[in-house]
Amino acid sequence: MSTDPTLIDETGPAPARAPMIDLTKAHGAARAYLVHCDRDGTGELSAASVRAVTDPVRGIGATGIIRLVLSSVLGKSGPAWFVSAVSPSGGPAVVSTGVLRVAAAYLHTSGEVSAGEGDTIALLSDAGRHYVTYRDGQYGITVGAWRGLGGTKTLDEGFNATVAVSGLDEPRPGLQLDVGATHTIVALESADELAGLDLSAPTRVEPATDGTGSLAFVVPLGERDVEVIGAGGAVTGSERIGAAQVRLATADGAELLGDDYAAAAATVAVRHWLGAEAAAEWVVLTPGGSQRVIVHPSRSVEVAEEIVFPATIAWKAQPAQPVQQA
Template sequence: MTSPAASAAPAAPAAPAAPAARPTLHVWKGHGTQNDFVLLDDRDGALTLDAALVRALADRRAGVGGDGVIRLVASEHLPEGAALLADEPAAGWFMDYRNADGSVAEMCGNGVRVLARFAEHRGLWDGRGELVVGTRAGVRRVVRVPAPDGAGPWYSVDMGAWSLPGGDRAREAGQDAEVAVTGLAVARPALSVDVGNPHTVLALADLDELAGADLTHAPDVSPVPPDGTNVELVVPLGESAHDGVTEGEVRMRVHERGVGETRSCGTGACAAALAVRAWAGPTAPDVWSVHVPGGTVRVRVRGERVELAGPAVIVAEADVDLTALAAV
């Protein structure tokens, strides 16, 4: 007779343990005239955004890819934002902007527009009235405006005060620096422009010379700017009348500090227009179309302040596997 123990069915093998959940980070991707950014909705200020994470996210082969990383965070959660709130209580959102190399930057003109579109996309702004944004270069105010061709909205940013660091002497001379660019035979005189961050603008003779410049290497600027500088190469294209308003046109390429050549640079477009306007003299127009490899933006000078308008789009969102990102 078989014992009860002998007739019992064999125990089923233990179920395999469920794999541990891998940490992820939800991100979005956006661009303004192809100046592209990884976007983070960290409204509660919970994320530790260090240089290593920025570099990994911005990596175009092993990460998400972008010219920089923009974190949208409530101003109260950052010391810089809280300081701005004391003077401008409406600046409830802060643009924490990092260059692709992980370095902290003052602000980014295309990035402010993309941040506004991101806030709208996330339901934090209804697109009406103005969005008041804190940046490390001060408060920026954004409004939606019609695109010139009617194809979707543009976003216009009051970029704040601008200046020529070299003062009247630089304005009169048309230059206060010299820039050597790979692919150009000789170093060229250039003009320093501050638009909340530093720029150095040099004029080229024609579009062929602009195309021949090699911006895979950082231009050499003399004297060396203490905090680095973005370098804009520009070709003035003349002036024309539109609806009774004279507008100037400029073609531009840019090498951004901490990034390299980018398809566009908002503050760079402002600097380019301001430099060409200074070179053209007191009768120069206040409105400029600046053509960059990624599209066209419009710059309007209002006395000591400058505005930038252009498109901004959100193109994707994704969950990033932080374990895989860190393993690269």
């Protein structure tokens, strides 16, 4: 290529440069998002930019992009911030409980919203209003109320399903519960037994579910009393907390790093098997990370986790083209 300055045309307009935007990496249990705080709503990214930045080789890598816009800019009433999500393909994604936790954590840690211990952070999405609770450095959201299948008699018996999975020498009894979908929970005796499961192979569940729920294989690790520290730093009492190790999968042979609803169902099942005196709060350990699950007396279940923001990256991105009005 010639570098002769006489051959360079400096009379025309300079080529447009793609703007730089800040994207903040967010890590939760089994999730890695990029948060785009687009206060005035002018920085919507093109599908090509989304695909590039979420690519783990060419870009930063992420499960998707979470976009935060002031609701007033969009002409929406209610909570101050509107949340939307984009999948790595560049298309719209469901604003899941994981997305909402990350959105609330970002707004809280960045100072865009204030929340003290036990306070809720209100958010708005196309699905309506959402409330995320800040407690003990974690962000929790209610995933709904649990419901037993088959009536009181089935719950009293403790099992209503049979599960055959690769890695176990015979089918095991399971309990099917509805928490957003029908999940099947199987109790195992040890962490070694849990580790020996081959969840890449299809699992046979009887009765079969509609496929929207997950399988949860759980090993209860016990319960213990922990001290409760008040606002002044003094011990104000104690509470009982349980712990369980869980692996999650779909029936057709795909292991899941995490699933809020299945983790909630697994916790409800363990509490049911242990009896009325079982702890209401549990630490659930999955391959994707640790979550805190609280089963409330109303049967609603809250799933909470810590959100970590390791870095903010300036990315040269092509904005989406504005829609032309007819």
